[in-house]
Amino acid sequence: MALTNDHVEAAVRAYADTCESLARAATTGRARRGPRGAVLAISGAPVASLNAIISPALEPDADEIADLADSAKEAGFPWSIQVRGEPTPLVTEVAAAHGLTRRNAMPLMIRWPDEGPPPQSDHGALRVRAVPADQLGAYTRLLEDGFEAPHGTFEVMASPSLAEMPGITFYLAEVDGVPVGTGMASVSEDLLGIFNITTLPRYRRRGYGRALTLEIAREGYVAGATTAYLYASKMGARVYESAGFRTEEHLTAISA
Structure with missing residues (x-):
């Protein structure tokens, strides 16, 4: 480690x-x-x-x-x-x-400034849009599907006030108007945090996770960020490496 x-x-x-x-x-x-x-x-x-x-x-x-x-x-x-x-x-x-x-x-994976601005996604069918406050409930249900968690797991995070927080943006990835994944960005000065990247089970292995990550990073850089970071699962690390992220250290979570 x-x-x-x-x-x-x-x-x-x-x-x-x-x-x-x-x-x-x-x-x-x-x-x-x-x-x-x-x-x-x-x-x-x-x-x-x-x-x-x-x-x-x-x-x-x-x-x-x-x-x-x-x-x-x-x-x-x-x-x-x-x-x-x-x-x-x-x-x-x-x-x-x-x-x-x-x-x-x-x-902990970081995309440093020397990687340059994130390229525009070449996944032509994929569209990434910000989620308005009145759709945050639907977003959390899709997040549960993406993590294959029971419905209601993230219900407490569906408060519209979360979508009004400065620097926080929730995203849906869609193909022909059909949701295929979720993400979240937190911009603070020159740092962009990327969270909640999921792809719904039936849409995996099509490059949507990488394309979504790059699009969120690109929007964060437009908002003033120069460095992006995220905490990855072991399974997702290769996807983020292909988007220019490098593992710098680990966070150890101790639970029951």
Whole structure:
């Protein structure tokens, strides 16, 4: 597993900030920030990765995480602790005290400015459009289909207020007007975070995921971003590599 790199800390902090903002805007969400910058972001969704303590620091403060962990547990949802690289023994001890022992490594992939502006997608049939606030409920249902999750899993993220957040855009990918995938962008100064990239099961292996990622990146660069980042699944890493993203480090999520 790759070690952590301090030159990517800005991207990790942007990721934590986005999670915090989304949690505050979600219908059942709440958020809190520790004195050293760790973020507690509770969306209220029944998914551990969406109710998380995220430490962007190269050396996480176990005491800060322990303090936030009490609030995370009280919220009553599945939750996780997310740290860069391998958890320290003290962080591991805090997690285990709350029954969190399962680890999942998520590669942080970055598209650096020297890659140049993202090219326009050559997938002529694919159209990518922003989702207005009144269609966010339909978007979350498609997101559930893309992740093959039970309907209702992301219901708390369907609040129209999320679509009104500065810098946040939700996207649908469509072919001949038929939805085939989803995505989300978070632009903060020169950083573009890409989230929620899915392709519906019956439309996979046609290049739609790569084309959607490039189109979201292109729009983010038009909005002023010069560097794009995302956290990938192991299965999706090759797709993002083909779009100019490179793995820089890993985020370890510890859950029950």
